[in-house]
Amino acid sequence: MNPSPIWPLLWRLACYTPKLALADAGLWLLISGVFPAIPGLIIQGFFDALTETTPLSLSPLAFLGLLVATSVGEIAAICAGQWVRTQYRFNLRSLLRNNLLERLLQQPGAQPLTLAGSQHQTVSPGEVIAYFREDPELIEQTVARTADVVGQGLVAMGAIALLLSINVQITLTVFLPLAIISVAVQQARQKIKQYRQASRQATQAVTGFLGEMFASVQVIKATHTEEPVLHYLQQINTERQHHMVKDQLLSTVLNSSFENLTNLGLGLILLQIATARTSGTETLSVGDFALFVYYLTFVTVFFRGLGQHLALVKQTEVSFERLSALQSQATTTEHSPQSSSALALVAHKPLYFPKLLGRQPPLPPVEQSYQTPQAHLETLTVVDLSYRHPHSEKGIEAISFSLRRSSLTVITGPTGSGKTTLLRVLLGLLPRKAGIIYWNGQPVEDPASFFQPSRSAYTPQVPHLFSDTLRNNLLLGLEKYDTDLQTALYRSVFEQDVVAMPTGLETLVGTRGVRLSGGQLQRAAAARMLIRQPELLVFDDLSSALDVETEQQLWERLFEDEQLLGDWRPTCLITSNRPSVLRRADHIIVLNEGRIEACGRFDELSRLNPD
Numbered sequence: 001m002n003p004s005p006i007w008p009l010l011w012r013l014a015c016y017t018p019k020l021a022l023a024d025a026g027l028w029l030l031i032s033g034v035f036p037a038i039p040g041l042i043i044q045g046f047f048d049a050l051t052e053t054t055p056l057s058l059s060p061l062a063f064l065g066l067l068v069a070t071s072v073g074e075i076a077a078i079c080a081g082q083w084v085r086t087q088y089r090f091n092l093r094s095l096l097r098n099n100l101l102e103r104l105l106q107q108p109g110a111q112p113l114t115l116a117g118s119q120h121q122t123v124s125p126g127e128v129i130a131y132f133r134e135d136p137e138l139i140e141q142t143v144a145r146t147a148d149v150v151g152q153g154l155v156a157m158g159a160i161a162l163l164l165s166i167n168v169q170i171t172l173t174v175f176l177p178l179a180i181i182s183v184a185v186q187q188a189r190q191k192i193k194q195y196r197q198a199s200r201q202a203t204q205a206v207t208g209f210l211g212e213m214f215a216s217v218q219v220i221k222a223t224h225t226e227e228p229v230l231h232y233l234q235q236i237n238t239e240r241q242h243h244m245v246k247d248q249l250l251s252t253v254l255n256s257s258f259e260n261l262t263n264l265g266l267g268l269i270l271l272q273i274a275t276a277r278t279s280g281t282e283t284l285s286v287g288d289f290a291l292f293v294y295y296l297t298f299v300t301v302f303f304r305g306l307g308q309h310l311a312l313v314k315q316t317e318v319s320f321e322r323l324s325a326l327q328s329q330a331t332t333t334e335h336s337p338q339s340s341s342a343l344a345l346v347a348h349k350p351l352y353f354p355k356l357l358g359r360q361p362p363l364p365p366v367e368q369s370y371q372t373p374q375a376h377l378e379t380l381t382v383v384d385l386s387y388r389h390p391h392s393e394k395g396i397e398a399i400s401f402s403l404r405r406s407s408l409t410v411i412t413g414p415t416g417s418g419k420t421t422l423l424r425v426l427l428g429l430l431p432r433k434a435g436i437i438y439w440n441g442q443p444v445e446d447p448a449s450f451f452q453p454s455r456s457a458y459t460p461q462v463p464h465l466f467s468d469t470l471r472n473n474l475l476l477g478l479e480k481y482d483t484d485l486q487t488a489l490y491r492s493v494f495e496q497d498v499v500a501m502p503t504g505l506e507t508l509v510g511t512r513g514v515r516l517s518g519g520q521l522q523r524a525a526a527a528r529m530l531i532r533q534p535e536l537l538v539f540d541d542l543s544s545a546l547d548v549e550t551e552q553q554l555w556e557r558l559f560e561d562e563q564l565l566g567d568w569r570p571t572c573l574i575t576s577n578r579p580s581v582l583r584r585a586d587h588i589i590v591l592n593e594g595r596i597e598a599c600g601r602f603d604e605l606s607r608l609n610p611d
């Protein structure tokens with residue numbers, strides 16, 4: 001059998017906060033091992049003292065006192081244990097979520113998420129939420145419970161050794177049912193994994209559909225498709241129910257088998273004692289019998305916990321596989337298989353949580369965009385850039401062009417000609433299939449990380465704002481003065497709108513900026529770009545939400561107000577079909593079916609094609 005890679009992963013995760021892990025393991029060794037075992041010894045001493053098997057060394061009240069003291073100690077340990085465990089588990093879960101998010105953000109932003117090995121199985125945002133919610137919780141639960149099981153196991157072995165020293169034959173009969181259980185669990189492991197995978201996928205389908213349903217409430221209402229939508233939801237929920245019942249049923253059957261086999265073991269012991277007594281053979285003192293009964297339950301509870309834990313480990317394997325498949329879809333290669341994605345999930349990164357008894361470490365500074373003379377854009381050259389969308393085979397083919405500093409280049413062409421695709425491939429939001437991009441003559445290896453402020457900024461056709469104030473949306477952690485903000489608002493022709501808002505820059509824009517109009521959303525996104533003063537400004541079709549006059553004003557303020565611009569000389573690459581913008585352009589690129597059909601200035605192109 002191949003060694004399962006899950007244990008190194010769990011170990012690596014457990015080592016993330018070593019002090020918390022040690023405190024947690026120590027406290028839970030006391031809670032689930034030592035404290036539950038002590039009463040057995042006290043009870044044994046108590047009964048042996050009562051039956052005078054051993055000379056009474058303590059009064060019955062003293063034994064009671066010992067029991068109470070053990071319980072008080074246990075309660076104190078449980079309080080401390082819960083406190084430590086909450087922090088420990090929270091750290092582990094957060095690390096997994098942080099690593100997953102980090103990897104997802106590294107993938108080309110404009111490509112839908114798919115699972116590794118399946119280009120066609122896309123994952124909706126709702127489904128991704130299910131990944132973030134359930135799998136990290138299951139994994140951290142397994143790590144924490146592994147420490148419990150190990151602690152319990154150590155104490156259980158000690159208990160078995162003690163029982164063996166009292167009576168070997170009776171002790172061994174305990175192991176018969178437990179051995180059967182272990183074999184049964186081993187057999188059921190594969191099935192548990194299958195059922196868990198199916199129930200997870202079904203849950204994911206329901207969550208994903210719920211997400212899409214809420215995002216499309218207006219469409220559903222407008223097209224009166226409430227009934228089919230609800231019918232479909234019901235259908236996938238029934239499927240989910242079916243899988244969940246199978247999953248839970250198998251776990252419950254295994255658990256109840258454990259319980260009943262334990263009782264069977266106990267019955268066997270009693271039978272042996274009875275047989276021995278009738279044949280006149282001395283077996284156990286009353287105290288030993290009490291210890292036996294107490295520890296038998298204690299030991300079998302451990303074995304039952306072990307069986308459940310092995311099942312949990314199987315489910316955790318599924319969680320690791322799911323998370324790895326999600327995060328490796330764009331990064332998996334022959335040399336970096338899915339296992340490296342699993343390792344990346346448990347990689348140690350700072351989370352900046354408060355220490356157990358200390359203060360919160362300072363958060364890392366937000367990267368500020370500073371311009372250096374070396375970073376100024378002189379020329380941007382694109383050579384033979386190509387890309388094909390995986391689902392339609394449409395895209396761009398061998399696109400080459402060059403931009404000069406402080407110029408306005410407009411990409412134009414009929415709808416579906418590849419304008420947006422070209423911008424996205426250039427910026428690394430889609431992975432290029434071929435081509436080279438040169439910034440000031442130097443090839444750009446990783447466009448996604450290169451084309452960021454202060455080098456470049458991008459406003460897509462439908463910009464995304466966060467559910468926060470307008471100010472925070474514009475700054476996103478950037479340290480700027482209010483005067484800089486006002487300048488950016490003026491340049492994006494947004495200043496009058498902000499003045500008209502009752503709370504100005506403190507206005508809450510709502511989820512995805514829903515409280516702003518389409519035009520306001522685009523100008524807010526433009527202001528967010530402009531305050532960073534990037535060298536290259538990339539706009540995808542401002543005219544879809546701005547009227548001609550407002551757009552004209554925006555270009556004038558961006559290119560003609562030299563006093564306002566100071567040293568900043570932005571270079572613009574935009575998509576538009578608006579004649580007023582084409583007339584203003586220094587260079588026009590005409591796309592058709594993903595290829596460059598013509599390029600030049602407006603008057604040159606008009607002479608070639610008077611229509």
Ligand SMILES: Nc1ncnc2c1ncn2[C@@H]1O[C@H](COP(=O)(O)OP(=O)(O)OP(=O)(O)O)[C@@H](O)[C@H]1O
Pocket residue numbers: 389390391392393394395413414415416417418419420421422
């Ligand atoms: N995610 C996608 N999957 C598959 N095909 C796509 C995808 N996005 C775009 N396409 C296809 O690629 C081609 C180019 O699309 P693109 O959005 O770049 O065109 P466009 O010129 O920007 O159109 P518009 O002017 O309508 O914005 C189109 O045929 C489109 O159907």
